[in-house]
Amino acid sequence: MGAERSSSRAEAASRISVRGWPRGLLLHLLVPMGAAGAFVLLQWRGVIASPESETPLVVLVLIHYLGAAVFHLTSLYQRDALLERLGLWTTAVGLGLNAAAWGTRGLIVGYYPLSNLYDTALFFALATAAASLIVTFSSGQHLVGALAMPVAVLLVVLGLLYGNDVQDLPPVLVSYWRPIHVTLAMAGYGACTVSFVTALLYLLKDRVRLEVIAIFALAIPTLTYAFISGGSILGQGDFFVKLLMDGERVPIDPEGREFLRASVPYVGAILRVAFVASVLALIAFAIFLITAHPFMRAVGHWAARLLLVLQGAGILVLLLQLQRARDVAALIDPAQRRMIPEWWVQQFGSRLELRAQGSALEIAALFAAFALTGFIVVFGWKMERLLEAIPSLEALDQLTYRAVMLAFPLLTLMVITGAVWANESWGRYWGWDPKETWALITWLFYATFLHTRITHGWKGRRSALLAVLGFVAVMFTYLGVSFLLPGLHSYAGRFGATPLVA
Structure with missing residues (x-):
């Protein structure tokens, strides 16, 4: 009896040490944020020299x-307290560096830095890391960072790919409502990320087959390779990156709908094979779910591992080619090259730049596809051991609920402040702009989550599915709308364009 009490006290003490709000959040959240604030303040006051760019800090954020x-x-x-502490401390240091980089960005541009995809990606990553720490210390569960931090990594990569060029604010963004509205949005999205992570872990713990999740996850790489670069990967085996001149895309038609692009050597061929591997994995997993034949399950997982290797190779070759490209004019898409006068190539060819910023979203999609495949590979290896490390269903359900409770008020205020800002800028509170519509759809997902839980007692798998779908809506609202749907918010993903090609 005494031994049981001693064990119980030890377990409680261990949990309290993790859950300690004052000490835990002070050391891992408030101290890094405070240090970052002091760093930015000292730059602003001229006590320390301001760097010309915040990029070195952002690279450190990515590393951490x-x-x-x-x-x-x-x-x-490997259940190890040291690894858990290292994960938390590395997250905390990265959070401080993230805040310092974002604040330094504000000093460089001279305004509140939430105006384009680069700025918002940095803040979204910051909010994701902060929400991960908050939920970790409020619940005593370390696993949140296992999936939340890879999302933060992807967001930082997205920002780096987009580029940190300093641009004047469009008139519509010159409003005190901009920092209020966008800050609320990014903070809410960070909390939504954590709810997605815990909901996904709930589904795995609830014995939803990994192969079912794999079919949805691997469908994204498959569709990416099928349609990215206008379908050229499956067509002629080319991966195209839009060329830049003086930091701007180069339109080749009077309407500015088509831009000059270059075929990056070898990348398209690698990704074409990756497409075959992704299709093979999908087919194998589908057959396994129908027949329950273990051989097809093994084929699916081996195909996923092959896919991961091919994706990594494709990304590595792409980055090397972007770094080493010299004669950029020689890489111009042959179909476009025939449309361009020779005199133009001779005069302007040396000014063309092959940079990731030309096709930031497409390259970011390659990284996202790699991460999704990595998730399937990691969780497909020693699955039973991972399931043992994941907390109970009740704990995961509560974690998801807490994260949504953190996200929903922020999303509500996001919608309200957006409407007020719209009225100030365009003379109406609501105009069914694609961004407005999808922000409302996102809000409705999380409102439904809370309504069904509080009123109808929904818990478990149904609530987890709502949280997952809500995050899908978040990401489409954040990226899909700005890049794919025309509207008043499309400035978030567009480069300037100088019609240099007749």
Whole structure:
């Protein structure tokens, strides 16, 4: 009896040490944020010199977030208090660097830095890391960072790919409502990310087959390779990156709908094979779910591993080619090259730039596809051991609920302040602009989550599915609308264009 009490007290003490709000949040959240604030303030006051660019800080953020993801994921396989602490501390340091980079960005541009995809991606990553720490210390569960930090890594990568060029604010963004509205949105999205992570872990713990999740996850790489670069990967085996001149895309038609692009050597061929591997994995998993034949399950997982290797190789070759490209004019898409006068190539060809910023969203999609495949590969290896490391269904359900409770008020205020800002800018509170519509759809997902839970007692798998679908809506609202749907918010993903090609 005494031994049981001693064990119980030890377990409680261990949990309290993790859950300690004052100490835990002070050390891992408030101290890094305070240090970042002091760093930015000292720059502003001229006590320390301001850097010409915040990019070195952002690279450090990426390194720390990536390290945190590795520590957290490793701790799922190898339950080690040191790994868990390293994951939390690396997240905390990355958070401080993230805040410092974002604040430095504000000093460089001279306004509140939430005006384009680069700025918002940095803040979205910051909010994701902060929400991960808050939920971790409020619940005593370390696993949140295992999936939240990879999302933060992808967001930082997206920002780096988009580029940090300093641009004047469009007139519509010159409003005190901009920092209020966008800050609420990014903070809410960070909390939504954590709810997605815990909901996904709930589904795995609830014995939803990984192969079912894999079919949905691997459908994204498959569709990416099928349609990216206008379908050229499956067509002629080319991966195109839009060329830049003086930081701007180069239109080749009077309407500015088509832009000059270059075929990056070898990348398209690698991704074409990756497409075959992704289709093979999808077919194998589908057959396994129908027949329950273990051989097809093994084929699916081996195909996913092959896909991961091919994706990594494709991304590595792409980055090397972007770094080493010299004679950019020689890489111009042959179909476009025939449309361009020779005199133009001779005069302007040396000014063409092959940079990731030309096709930031497409390249970011390659990284996202790699991450999704990595998720299937990681969780497909020693699955039973991972499931043992994941907390109980009740704990995961509560974590998802807490994260949604954190996100929903922020999303509500986001919609309200957006309407007020719209009235100030365009003379109406609501105009069914695509961004407005999808923001409302996102809000409705989380409102439905809370309504069904509080009123009808929904818990478990149904609530987890709502949280997952809500995050899909979040990402489409954040990226899909700005890049794919025309509207008043499309400025978020567009480059300037100078019609240099007749």
